[in-house]
Amino acid sequence: MSQSTLNQPLSLHRTATGQAKWRRKIWPTVEAYLYLAPTLFGLLIFVFIPIFTSFHLSLHRIAPFGNVMRFVGFDNYRTLLTSPDYWDSVRITLLFVLGTVPTGITLAVVLAILLSYPLGKMAWFYRALIFVPVIISSAVAGVLFRWLYHPVVGYLNYWMVQLGLFENMQQAPNWLGSKEWALVAVIIATTWRQLGFNVIIALAGVQNIDESYYDAAKVDGAGVLQRIRHITLPLLSPTLFFLLIINIIYSFQAFGEIHILTQGGPGRATMTLVYSIFDTAFVGTPQRGIASAQAYLLAILVVIMSFINYAAANRRVHYQ
Structure with missing residues (x-):
């Protein structure tokens, strides 16, 4: 072998x-x-x-006709950072974020606390009713608010006159046609559409709090507001921290309501960074290189804002 x-x-x-x-x-x-x-x-x-x-x-400039690309390095970024219109869009975006985020989270916490109390057999209906705006598309929400904001037949101005806030419809705000009110109108619409998501998350956080804390506070004689201040809000801080980051990112990226309601106007009163990217890339003479540079600057701004909020708010978060 x-x-x-x-x-x-x-x-x-x-x-x-x-x-x-x-x-x-x-x-x-x-x-x-x-x-x-x-x-x-x-x-x-x-x-x-x-x-x-x-x-x-x-990193390129693209001819509007023929798609001829020319390498320009970081010139697009320098053009934006030296443009007054770009910094005006940054200012409008920050005002928009400051208007939507604190308002939306505050309303969500208030509604979540109210919904956490026994509401009988209709509890499911109230929760579903609050969540409805989330499942509505931004286009439908925009059309709905266009009717509400209408200066002649809009219900919002009608009820403001009925409540005595204004003497007649002529004195009521021109929500979408006035530079002073257009951004406020978009903030209200965006906050309303995001409210359902915030309420559901906040309600889950409230219901996760152990009832023994409230029972001990009641024995010590704490009232409703004292229990909310010293028990609910501290123990809800992880949920509020999550909502803060998510809402900031969502507000920086809000587009649909602005496109349907104002299209960045009147003038540039609602020209946020996201809508400015769309306007630069697709409206008038397309400048896709400039628009792409705007998108990257927006991403950097969102990351910076998220880190600032993480560093500032994370210290006040109580996980136990």
Whole structure:
């Protein structure tokens, strides 16, 4: 019998051992990536490639006709940072965020506390009613508020006159046609549409608080406002912190209500950064390089604001 024949079982054993080791250590990783492949492919097509493409566009100037691209480096960014219109959009965006975020979270906490009390058999109806704006598209919400804000037949001005806030319809605000009121009108519409989501999250946080804390406070003679101040709000701080970050990001990206209600006007009264990106890229003479640079500056601004809020608010968050 030859030597190769004697060594054959040993080589087969080594091959089987290697395959077993591969199945035990390497195959689980390969299997995991196979399961993740559809999601990773979707992220590649719809997230990572657009991110790279937009950054590539931000470094170029593109002719409005013929799509001729010319590399300009960071000139698009310098153009924006020295443009008064860009800084005006930053100011309007910050005012918009300051108008929507604190108002939306405050109303959400108040409604969540009210909904946490026993409301009988109609509790499910009230919660569903508050959540309805979330499932309404921004286009429908915009059309609805256009009718409410109408200076002649709008219900908002009608009830303001009926309540005695104004003597007649002529003195009531021209919500969408006035520079003084247009941003306020968009803030109200955006806050209303986001309110349902905030209430549901805040309500979940309120209901997660142990009742024993309230029972102990009642024994000590604490009133309703004292219980809310010293128990509900501190123990709700993780939920409020989450809502703060989510609402800031949402407000920076708000588009639908502005597009339906004002389209950035009147003048530039509601020209937020997101709508300015759309206006620069698709309205009038397209400047996709400038618009892409605006998008990256907006992303940087959102990250900075998120870190500032994380550093400032995280210290006041109580997880126990």
